[in-house]
Amino acid sequence: MKVVRSITEMRAEVKQLRKQRSTIDHEATVGLVPTMGFLHDGHASLMQKATEMSDIVAISIFVNPIQFGPNEDFERYPRDEKRDLALAEKNGVDLVFMPSVEDMYPTPIKTHVTVADLTDTLCGASRPGHFDGVSTVVTKLFNIVKPDYAFFGTKDAQQVAVLRQMVTDLNMDIEIVPCPIVREQDGLALSSRNVYLSREEREQALVLSRSLHQVQQQMREQEEMTAGQVRAFLRTSIGQSDIAEIDYADILSFPRLESLAEDTLLATLDHEVIIALAVKFGRTRLIDNVILETKGVALHV
Amino acid sequence: MKVVRSITEMRAEVKQLRKQRSTIDHEATVGLVPTMGFLHDGHASLMQKATEMSDIVAISIFVNPIQFGPNEDFERYPRDEKRDLALAEKNGVDLVFMPSVEDMYPTPIKTHVTVADLTDTLCGASRPGHFDGVSTVVTKLFNIVKPDYAFFGTKDAQQVAVLRQMVTDLNMDIEIVPCPIVREQDGLALSSRNVYLSREEREQALVLSRSLHQVQQQMREQEEMTAGQVRAFLRTSIGQSDIAEIDYADILSFPRLESLAEDTLLATLDHEVIIALAVKFGRTRLIDNVILETKGVALHV
Numbered sequence: 001m002k003v004v005r006s007i008t009e010m011r012a013e014v015k016q017l018r019k020q021r022s023t024i025d026h027e028a029t030v031g032l033v034p035t036m037g038f039l040h041d042g043h044a045s046l047m048q049k050a051t052e053m054s055d056i057v058a059i060s061i062f063v064n065p066i067q068f069g070p071n072e073d074f075e076r077y078p079r080d081e082k083r084d085l086a087l088a089e090k091n092g093v094d095l096v097f098m099p100s101v102e103d104m105y106p107t108p109i110k111t112h113v114t115v116a117d118l119t120d121t122l123c124g125a126s127r128p129g130h131f132d133g134v135s136t137v138v139t140k141l142f143n144i145v146k147p148d149y150a151f152f153g154t155k156d157a158q159q160v161a162v163l164r165q166m167v168t169d170l171n172m173d174i175e176i177v178p179c180p181i182v183r184e185q186d187g188l189a190l191s192s193r194n195v196y197l198s199r200e201e202r203e204q205a206l207v208l209s210r211s212l213h214q215v216q217q218q219m220r221e222q223e224e225m226t227a228g229q230v231r232a233f234l235r236t237s238i239g240q241s242d243i244a245e246i247d248y249a250d251i252l253s254f255p256r257l258e259s260l261a262e263d264t265l266l267a268t269l270d271h272e273v274i275i276a277l278a279v280k281f282g283r284t285r286l287i288d289n290v291i292l293e294t295k296g297v298a299l300h301v
Numbered sequence: 302m303k304v305v306r307s308i309t310e311m312r313a314e315v316k317q318l319r320k321q322r323s324t325i326d327h328e329a330t331v332g333l334v335p336t337m338g339f340l341h342d343g344h345a346s347l348m349q350k351a352t353e354m355s356d357i358v359a360i361s362i363f364v365n366p367i368q369f370g371p372n373e374d375f376e377r378y379p380r381d382e383k384r385d386l387a388l389a390e391k392n393g394v395d396l397v398f399m400p401s402v403e404d405m406y407p408t409p410i411k412t413h414v415t416v417a418d419l420t421d422t423l424c425g426a427s428r429p430g431h432f433d434g435v436s437t438v439v440t441k442l443f444n445i446v447k448p449d450y451a452f453f454g455t456k457d458a459q460q461v462a463v464l465r466q467m468v469t470d471l472n473m474d475i476e477i478v479p480c481p482i483v484r485e486q487d488g489l490a491l492s493s494r495n496v497y498l499s500r501e502e503r504e505q506a507l508v509l510s511r512s513l514h515q516v517q518q519q520m521r522e523q524e525e526m527t528a529g530q531v532r533a534f535l536r537t538s539i540g541q542s543d544i545a546e547i548d549y550a551d552i553l554s555f556p557r558l559e560s561l562a563e564d565t566l567l568a569t570l571d572h573e574v575i576i577a578l579a580v581k582f583g584r585t586r587l588i589d590n591v592i593l594e595t596k597g598v599a600l601h602v
Contacts, residue, residue, distance in 0.1 A: 007472060011474065109470045110416050110417045110418050110419065110466055110470055111414065111415065111416045111417075111436070111466060111467045111470035111471055112414075112415050112417070113412065113413075113414055113471070114412070114413050114415060115411050115412045116411045116412075116413070117411050118411065135412075136471070139471050140470075140471055140472045143471055143472040143473050143474060144472050144474075146474070165411055165412060166412045169410045169411055169412035169441075170412055170414070170437070170440050170441055170444055171308060171441045171444040171445050172444050173312065173444060173445075173447070
């Protein structure tokens with residue numbers, strides 16, 4: 001495994017590895033796992049998928065300033081390079097790309113990749129500019145690494161939807177591979193931000209996965225359930241934690257992320273839906289979701 | 302020369318040609334000339350430059366709807382496929398990519414590549430959304446063709462500045478190669494839109510190149526000339542045509558395209574400047590420009 005810290009060197013390393021691992025009949029493929037570091041088993045599952053699907057596995061570790069709002073946690077976002085490198089090595093990564101902010105943004109960036117509509121709701125509504133920052137940095141990483149596949153966790157389901165739209169619209173020759181959410185044994189979705197939680201908050205945060213679990217159960221039992229009833233159920237369920245502050249608790253079409261009218265009968269829909277939560281526990285905002293057939297059957301997109 | 306009409310086929314053709322023309326020591330390079338067709342000698346000069354610099358030359362012919370405003374000339378933009386193909390063939394083109402609008406935009410596009418600041422002035426100010434349309438379609442073409450070089454005429458100097466910014470900001474592994482304006486013998490800059498001009502308008506349109514010529518002469522003679530004096534000179538000079546309607550006649554820094562204060566002494570500047578004109582003759586809007594050292598010496602960027 002090689003650790004690469006400059007853009008120029010990364011281009012050269014990918015090129016060289018591609019050459020080395022290609023044969024006359026088969027051009028070696030590259031899988032990229034873009035991350036912000038402080039890696040956990042969710043990231044490990046992405047790397048494992050990447051090693052299954054590609055001949056060369058690269059991960060990027062870059063806490064991208066332009067996807068954070070002015071009052072968000074860019075400065076205090078957790079970092080642990082040594083542990084990250086150990087985890088990457090263990091999971092069969094060939095190249096770890098760790099550029100500096102100065103290398104990625106040598107001058108203030110004037111160009112942005114923006115995806116309309118899909119970014120108007122959920123985290124896009126709560127975090128203005130966030131997805132522009134994501135799609136822009138992902139485009140940069142794609143142009144540097146030139147992967148055949150890129151792996152993203154569906155904990156950030158909106159991110160997956162946005163990036164798939166981007167890849168399709170801009171004819172990027174890359175397949176976005178979404179990978180299922182990885183959870184702690186007690187249900188908490190893995191996130192680098194879980195480290196922010198106090199013991200009390202960590203316990204209360206279980207209300208997220210529990211609510212998602214219970215609402216699915218309810219949907220299976222109550223065939224005539226409407227979108228409005230799902231929302232009400234979620235608010236009540238999350239309200240059981242007295243420190244949980246709901247940012248959103250919503251059900252939308254997936255992957256189009258279009259709002260569903262309150263009286264929409266879910267069983268009548270012919271497309272998937274996402275139930276998505278963003279909830280603050282103290283200073284820490286956590287997200288979780290499930291993507292479903294409309295009869296309450298969980299899907300791994 | 303091969304004419305390719307679908308995105309999938311174009312990817313395959315480029316890949317195959319690259320393979321065919323590469324050797325162990327040298328990977329064949331691809332040069333792309335993006336055009337809207339109705340080709341003229343300006344385009345021919347781009348193709349010639351492309352054949353000099355690259356092993357494989359592709360041109361695209363695509364009248365891109367999303368770079369036209371609602372009251373602009375998308376529908377009546379001139380087209381002549383047969384003549385275009387003959388000119389491409391004559392100039393050593395390997396692949397002509399002519400996608401349909403349906404292939405490029407199968408569903409309404411949600412993703413845009415936008416370049417800030419540089420697009421606020423000149424044609425960007427007169428044609429809102431134009432450059433978003435340009436940078437978006439060029440990104441699509443780049444992702445389909447994956448060229449090493451892309452060739453653009455400096456008649457669209459702002460386009461060159463915008464695309465260079467985009468390529469730098471997004472780490473596209475592509476060199477934008479600007480090529481000098483090609484003119485008729487009497488000075489008129491070549492443009493597919495010249496075909497719109499009546500004989501009278503065609504004659505009056507010479508005021509553009511004449512004004513650019515005269516203002517350079519004036520700058521060489523009058524060392525203390527200010528930006529304001531250049532603007533006044535241009536207005537007077539273009540005013541000599543009684544049908545010319547000025548959209549803009551301006552002098553700005555290049556390639557940053559920052560406005561110069563009226564009292565800026567040009568001789569004191571340490572960067573290049575552009576004198577740029579957009580003028581309507583009847584229904585037809587023409588542009589022309591010259592990029593200069595600040596002492597009135599024309600440069601080919």
